[in-house]
Amino acid sequence: MRIWILLLSAGILFSCKDGKKNELVPVEEAARLEMEQSRAYGKQIVERECYICHDPSSTEMSMIAPPMVAVRSHYMDKRTSREEFTQSLTNWLNDPQPEKVKMKGAFKRFGIMPYQPYSVDDIQDIAAYLYDSELPQPDWYEEHRRNRHGKGMDQAMDQGDEEEDTPYFPNAAFYLEKGSEIAGLAQGVLGKNLVGAIDEKGTSGAISFCKIRATGLTDSVGIMNNAIIKRVSDKPRNPQNRATAEETGYIIAFRKQLENQAENKGRIIPIVKETGEDEVLYYSPITTNSMCLQCHGKRETDIQEPVLTTLKELYPMDEATGYEAGQIRGMWKIQFVKETQ
Incomplete structure (x- = not known):
């Protein structure tokens, strides 16, 4: 745990009160204070980060992940x-994998949880809060449990959940590999053509190329691979590419992975999920490089005035600026028709 707790414990053990030596405060008091502080930290992390997806105030239809009270159960x-x-x-937070899934019904609906590179202290604090605290419960949740499982919350926690018998997505690894391959192909086709457009027409001219031809190029890669490809962002240039609330949560998770690459050993783990009986979605991040900054960088320094003028003409609702090299500005979204297993 945190170092100040250790110092506090030592102070409690060896301090004297009113000049009376050998009068020691029990070690249990230091442990109690340590646990209270851990729970407080855990509550902050859960409310600040976990509720981005596990928000207890969301309606049942708008949830993008199960409520935290369900996760704990x-x-x-x-x-x-x-x-x-x-x-x-x-074990789960350090390496969320399909074979480790406990909430298999939720996995089928929401997909695998994006990896979150929490420190050991953070996980201990989250666990302390979840283990000891009365978690906020959505208004609809108890009725949902009763209708779906025919049992109350306490009984469900004792006996387990019937959705455990629901098989998890068995072929996720195939779509992770295939999605990564297609995203790489699409990125390569766009990059090659964009460089050619910049060489031929300059950066301002390349903006017109992106508006007119970029979607067609990614569509062609999708057709060749029996998939639908789209780029989405929480700060889109084209409003049609705006990420949904669920997709925005994935983008935030990718950014956190990027910020913690040292702990994550350089990995950014894509997301794959089933939607219904016959569809699979794959998501992976799009990061900026130095060439991207000519159109997506900071308006004051990276984007030249002629380019800004063209952006205003072609994309009057543009939000996709202000980035630095190496940042995540959106995601590849690849939609598959599920192959017969």
Whole structure:
């Protein structure tokens, strides 16, 4: 845990009160204070970061991930010790993989959770808060559980959840590999043609190229690979490419992975999910490079005045500026028709 707790513990153990030596405050008091502080930190992390997707105030139809109270119910019951709960949560958060899924019904609906590179302290704090606290519960949640499972919350936590029998997405690895391949092809085709347009027409002329031809080029890659390809962003240039609330949550998760690449060993893990019976979606981040900054960088320094004028003419609602090299400005969204297993 955090270093100030250790110092506080030492102070409690060896301090004297009113000049009376050898009068020690019990170590249990220091442990209690440590746990309270851990829960407070955990609550801050959950409310600031986890509720981006697990928001307890969302309606059932607008949820982009199961509510946190449901997550907890799959990781602990009345017999689960604090250590067991913390270890299970650590195992999942450090490496979310399809074979580890406990909420298989939620996995089929929402897809795999994006990797979040939390520190050991952060995970311990999150676990302390989730283990000990009364979590906010959506208004619709109890009725949902009763209607779906025919049992109340306490009984469900004791006996487990019937959706555990729902098979998880068995071929996710195939679509992760295929999606990565197609995203790379699409990026290569766009990059090659964009460089040619800049060489021929300059940066301002290349903006017209992007508006007219970029979608057609990505569509052609999709057709060759039996998929639909789209670029989405929380700060789009074209309003038609605006990310949904769910997709915005994925972009935020990708940015957090990028910020913590040292802990993540350089990995940014794509997302794959089923939607319904016959569709699979793949998402991977789009990052900026130095060439991108000519049109997506800072208006004051990176984007020249003729380019700004063209952007205003062609994209009057443009939001896709202000980036630096190496930042995530959006995602590839690749839609597959699920192959027969």
